[in-house]
Amino acid sequence: MKPVCLVIGAGAGIGGTVGARFAREGYHAVLCRRSDEEGLRVLVEGIESEGGSASGYLLDAMQPDVIEDRIAAVEDEIGPIEVVLFNLGAQIGDRPLADTSYKAFEMGWRLATFALYRTAKAVCPRMEERGKGTILVTSATAAVRGNKGQHSHAAAMGGRRMLCQTLNAEFSPKGIHVAHVLVDGAVDAPDTLGKMLGPEGFQKLREARGQEHDGLLLPAKMAETYLHLAQQHRSAWTHEIDLRAYSDRPWWNH
Secondary structure (H helix, E strand, C coil): CCCEEEEECCCCCHHHHHHHHHHHCCCEEEEEECCCHHHHHHHHHHHHHCCCEEEEEECCCCCCCHHHHHHHHHHHHCCCEEEEEECCCCCCCCCCHHHCCHHHHHHHHHHHHHHHHHHHHHHHHHHHHHCCEEEEEEEEHHHCCCCCCCHHHHHHHHHHHHHHHHHHHHHHHHCEEEEEEEECCCECCCCCHHHHHHHHHHHHHHHHHCHHHCCCECHHHHHHHHHHHHHCCHHHCCCEEEECCCCCCCHHHC
């Protein structure tokens, strides 16, 4: 029975790429995403074409019980979840306070913070019983800096960061490694930045900053960091790390 890497938020960028990297390392990658069944199929088939093992499920994290039920089903039907990548985004765009509805603000919290809490609530007891496990949490600059128009995102991501710290405080002594991965920059990902900018805008950005310029974060290179975090010895665990392209100014210098 293969160990499982469960990816919650498996798009064609960070989530799917990290899942594929763990599959090459011998894990069964369980890829979960909210929509686009065809895109999910492509990711799974891509892993299988390289000799890896994977399965895919549509999962709307806003719905009650679906996270908990999927974790239980994976443990019962596939194998023990050794690594969780929690990769759900919660960006609703720049909105002034007057244009940020109660519903929009709450949606950010439900995706960024409450869904992580639900994931931890379901998987941590299982990991604790086995005495090991890793939870990798993709985050954003908004977790440490609140910019104009980012009321929902900054509050939600700040909560995500603090939740990672409280989970570490409780579960690190029990063998569970929680790492908060702060992505401080634009990611070369068609499912996120590509959709926000549109095909033409995304291509222009790639030509200006990406490709040979290495000014956009590359998911395949980021995946190596996620794998390294999962393989760290407990005597030297990393609990927070920020990733950015070499040419970007770090969040604390803006």
